[in-house]
Amino acid sequence: MNWARRKNALQEEAPKALVAVWECESVDCLGWMRKKFSLNENPKCPLCETKMKSGERMLST
Template sequence: MYTRKKIQEEVPEVNTKIWSCESDDCNGWMRANFTFDEAPTCLICGSSMQSGEKMLPTLANSAVRS
């Protein structure tokens, strides 16, 4: 029997603005366009977060703030 492995399409990645946790013990982060606060706190440990960038697959957010 012949089986063929399904070819997966490559997902394009772009440099995306994120918020990352400042705590050394936590590796929490979130996309900036999915936050509601100007300076969010970490949902995992409650520490403050700092802005940065990360290469991530593209995602569409229909509720983007202007």
């Protein structure tokens, strides 16, 4: 698949904070979820079922 690379659009209006997330380990997949919404210690990606790694993202809260 040929995913167009999107640059993160800077949205100045929304306040953002670093949020703990799970990120899909597959480089071809954009799957992620907020840790707050998952109680699973070893979650799988909802898109491709690859295991997920701990990470952080700047998200609007």
